[in-house]
Amino acid sequence: MANVYREQFVSSRGNEYFCEIDEDYLTDRFNLTGLNTEVPYYQYALDLVTDVFDLDADDDLREQIEKSARHLYGLVHARYITTTRGLAKMLDKYKRHDFGKCPRVFCEGHPLLPMGQHDIPNTSTVKLYCPKCEDTYNPKSSRHATIDGAYFGTSFHSILFQVYPALNPEKSRRRYEPRVYGFKVHAAAALARWQDKQREALQSRLRGFGIEHRYIEDTEVEEDEFDDDDDDDTEQLEQSQQPEGADVSRGVADAEPGRMDIFN
Ligand SMILES: [Zn+2]
Numbered sequence: 001m002a003n004v005y006r007e008q009f010v011s012s013r014g015n016e017y018f019c020e021i022d023e024d025y026l027t028d029r030f031n032l033t034g035l036n037t038e039v040p041y042y043q044y045a046l047d048l049v050t051d052v053f054d055l056d057a058d059d060d061l062r063e064q065i066e067k068s069a070r071h072l073y074g075l076v077h078a079r080y081i082t083t084t085r086g087l088a089k090m091l092d093k094y095k096r097h098d099f100g101k102c103p104r105v106f107c108e109g110h111p112l113l114p115m116g117q118h119d120i121p122n123t124s125t126v127k128l129y130c131p132k133c134e135d136t137y138n139p140k141s142s143r144h145a146t147i148d149g150a151y152f153g154t155s156f157h158s159i160l161f162q163v164y165p166a167l168n169p170e171k172s173r174r175r176y177e178p179r180v181y182g183f184k185v186h187a188a189a190a191l192a193r194w195q196d197k198q199r200e201a202l203q204s205r206l207r208g209f210g211i212e213h214r215y216i217e218d219t220e221v222e223e224d225e226f227d228d229d230d231d232d233d234t235e236q237l238e239q240s241q242q243p244e245g246a247d248v249s250r251g252v253a254d255a256e257p258g259r260m261d262i263f264n
Pocket residue numbers: 102103104107110130131132133134135
C-alpha cells in the first residue's frame with residue numbers, strides 16, 4: 001500500500017524538519033508503547049497515519065483525528081530518529097541543510113540539527129543545534145517555531161554524533177573580539193585573557209590524562225585577523241565541570257567570586 005499520509009506529511013509546508021517514518025516501524029506495537037494514553041483517538045490516529053483509516057467521520061471529528069495523527073506522528077518520530085534507519089535519514093537531511101545553517105558568523109554556515117529541550121510534549125518548541133559552536137538557536141521561520149520540541153527529543157543530536165563521530169566538526173578557537181576604533185575593549189580583552197588561561201590549563205590537564213585536544217588552528221595556517229583569539233569550545237568544556245550558575249561565558253556577574261578577576 002502506498003504510504004499516502006506519511007508522504008504528504010513530510011512534503012507539506014512547515015514539516016521540513018521531519019523525516020518519513022518506515023511503515024515497519026509504525027506497525028510494530030512495541031515502538032508505540034505508552035502512546036495510546038498520550039494521544040486522543042489513538043486508534044483512529046494510528047489508522048490515519050498507516051493509511052488504513054476507514055471511518056465516516058464528520059468534519060469536526062475528522063479534524064480532531066487529524067490533529068491527533070499529527071501528534072502521534074511527532075511522538076513516534078522522536079523515537080524513530082534515534083534508530084539506525086532514522087539516524088541515516090536525518091543525516092541525509094542534515095547534509096542537505098534541510099534544518100538551516102548556523103547564524104553565527106564564525107560558524108560559516110555550518111548546518112544545524114533540530115532538537116528538543118524537553119522529551120515531554122507541550123513543554124517547549126523545537127530548537128536548532130549547531131555542532132560547531134555547540135550552541136542552540138531559534139528556528140528562523142514561524143512555521144517551524146511552533147513545532148513541539150518533543151517530536152525530536154533531547155538526545156537525538158547527541159546520538160547522531162556518537163554513531164557518526166567523524167562528522168563532529170573540528171572545534172575552533174576563533175571568536176569575535178570587540179574593538180572600539182581598532183582598540184580592544186578592556187573588559188572583553190581581560191575576559192579573553194582569562195579564558196585563554198583556562199583553555200591552556202584545561203589542555204594541559206587533558207594532556208596529563210593522555211588526551212591531546214587539538215583545535216583547527218593547531219593544524220591549519222590561520223591567515224585572518226582574529227587568529228590570536230580564544231575559542232568557545234573550552235568554555236563549554238569548562239562549564240560542564242562547574243555547577244550550574246557559574247556560567248563564565250555569558251554572564252560575568254554570575255561567575256563565582258574569585259574564579260575570574262577580569263579587572264586587573
Ligand atoms: Zn554555530
